[in-house]
Amino acid sequence: MFLLSFFRVIKFSLQDMARNVWLSLITVIIIVLALFSVNLLLAVKVLSSATVSAVKEKIDVTLYIKNDAPESRIIALKSQLTNLDSVKQIDYISKQAALPIFQEKNQNKPEILQALLELGKNPLSPSLILKPKDIDNYDSLIASLNKIDNDIIESKNFDDYKNMLAKINSITGKANEAGLFVSSLFVLITILVVYNAVRVAIYTHRREIGIMKLVGASTWFIRAPYLVSAMIYALIGVVAIIVLLYPFLSLIQPYLATFFSGFEVDLVGYFKSNFLLIFGLEFLAATLVNVLASLVAVGKYSKV
Amino acid sequence: MIKLVNISKVYPPDIKALHKVNLHIKPGEFVSIVGQSGTGKTTMIKLLIGEEKADSGKIVVGGWDITDIGPREIPVLRRQIGVVFQDFKLLQKKTIFENVCFALQVCGEPQSKILNIVPQVLKIVGLEKKMHRYPLQVSGGEQQRAVIARALVHRPKILLADEPTGNLDSINADEIIEILQKINKFGTTVLLVTHNREVVNKLKKRVVTIENGLVVGDQAVGKYML
Numbered sequence: 001m002f003l004l005s006f007f008r009v010i011k012f013s014l015q016d017m018a019r020n021v022w023l024s025l026i027t028v029i030i031i032v033l034a035l036f037s038v039n040l041l042l043a044v045k046v047l048s049s050a051t052v053s054a055v056k057e058k059i060d061v062t063l064y065i066k067n068d069a070p071e072s073r074i075i076a077l078k079s080q081l082t083n084l085d086s087v088k089q090i091d092y093i094s095k096q097a098a099l100p101i102f103q104e105k106n107q108n109k110p111e112i113l114q115a116l117l118e119l120g121k122n123p124l125s126p127s128l129i130l131k132p133k134d135i136d137n138y139d140s141l142i143a144s145l146n147k148i149d150n151d152i153i154e155s156k157n158f159d160d161y162k163n164m165l166a167k168i169n170s171i172t173g174k175a176n177e178a179g180l181f182v183s184s185l186f187v188l189i190t191i192l193v194v195y196n197a198v199r200v201a202i203y204t205h206r207r208e209i210g211i212m213k214l215v216g217a218s219t220w221f222i223r224a225p226y227l228v229s230a231m232i233y234a235l236i237g238v239v240a241i242i243v244l245l246y247p248f249l250s251l252i253q254p255y256l257a258t259f260f261s262g263f264e265v266d267l268v269g270y271f272k273s274n275f276l277l278i279f280g281l282e283f284l285a286a287t288l289v290n291v292l293a294s295l296v297a298v299g300k301y302s303k304v
Numbered sequence: 305m306i307k308l309v310n311i312s313k314v315y316p317p318d319i320k321a322l323h324k325v326n327l328h329i330k331p332g333e334f335v336s337i338v339g340q341s342g343t344g345k346t347t348m349i350k351l352l353i354g355e356e357k358a359d360s361g362k363i364v365v366g367g368w369d370i371t372d373i374g375p376r377e378i379p380v381l382r383r384q385i386g387v388v389f390q391d392f393k394l395l396q397k398k399t400i401f402e403n404v405c406f407a408l409q410v411c412g413e414p415q416s417k418i419l420n421i422v423p424q425v426l427k428i429v430g431l432e433k434k435m436h437r438y439p440l441q442v443s444g445g446e447q448q449r450a451v452i453a454r455a456l457v458h459r460p461k462i463l464l465a466d467e468p469t470g471n472l473d474s475i476n477a478d479e480i481i482e483i484l485q486k487i488n489k490f491g492t493t494v495l496l497v498t499h500n501r502e503v504v505n506k507l508k509k510r511v512v513t514i515e516n517g518l519v520v521g522d523q524a525v526g527k528y529m530l
Contacts (some may be wrong), residue, residue: 004412004414004415005412008409015397015398016397019397020397208395208396208397210393211393211394211395212395212406212410213378213379213382214353214355214382214387214389214393215382215406215407215410215454216379216380216381216382216383216407216410216411217379217406217410218376218379218410219375219379221410
């Protein structure tokens, strides 16, 4: 009996969707548009996070060494620093290696290169470039460096780094807050649009719902096909968004790669590696909104 | 079969639809409820199918006291009563066949039984050749016959017909009344609500007259008196 009713509910649901094909199509399109917007928002969030991470990744600390410091002492200092917990990597740039790097960096500034030529000797100091393990623990790295007492270190002023990091963290924090607000607002609007679309779809069925009641259909028998339809709409919407989103992301990926050159930005990869989480949650959310709208709407029109 | 005892119903603010109505309909009877528009005829039907609740009094249908019927019991009651409405109330997105099937499907009847019974009932009302059409693809008379088929398909002991000829021409109206008489001959109690004088006078059956919510006449073989 239950199984029979269950199959009938599925049949009625599919029949209703097919016979109201335009209404079904519009409902699915609204769900697809809503999901597309949500995914776009997610993509923007991924891009901004990747950019901020990449910028943070580029932050390093340079220890300038005195010009006359013997190489053996510099290597010893490097080994000492390698043992620090907060240090991820240390590169030693010798006085000789610093020159071509400096020249390459300033290749478009002929006046600097000219000044270097007129100087007639290499004025650059050797240096140790440290990359922190975790940029958020930058302060502990600076504290560790300040504790090191070695007379071959020429300068130990890290205030510029601190200020820059504080600015980046502040911008990131504000961007995250604004992003969270915009995302929440957007998701709320999306939910309301989908909720309303489903209610409108059921509103067109209000007379039929009344007739079903008069013929002796139980509330469950009336509601169930709409709930099944709601789930099918959500499923079609999510499948459609998967089919649409990947080609779209693949299409814009080269442009993003050019725009964010130097940073590793792989949206397709992100969506692939988080496939189940993203689309599973979207399916659950879409189903929940659709089912809720269906329950409210059918409940309203089935009081006969 | 149907008992209304001191039934009163007032719609807000103070429209008295029915006032202390007493009516007893025996099994197998064919009763016409007549009266002008707004006298409470349709309210009586609504009370009998649980769509409205009486303010006072007692309603018994087939031995079941439905005066305080709960929402969960209403579908069960409606599956035992066949109802025919003036505006047909067919599901527009289902074929005639599917509309009639629906009344059995909501009761959880097996598909084999449905496929056996429905064509037979549609044959009785003369729609066997048009059963796969949608309601809008047949005439008003045929739609009403489909509604009768739907009302009959679960073999109800009571058939309530609320102005079934209201939207039909005289030829179609006569056909519908003939079908109702045929159903009555099979033993089904028929309660016909109408203000069609011609129909009532032709029937020569029991006539209950309602005026301003009061039963003002009850004749065993009556005529339309108003």
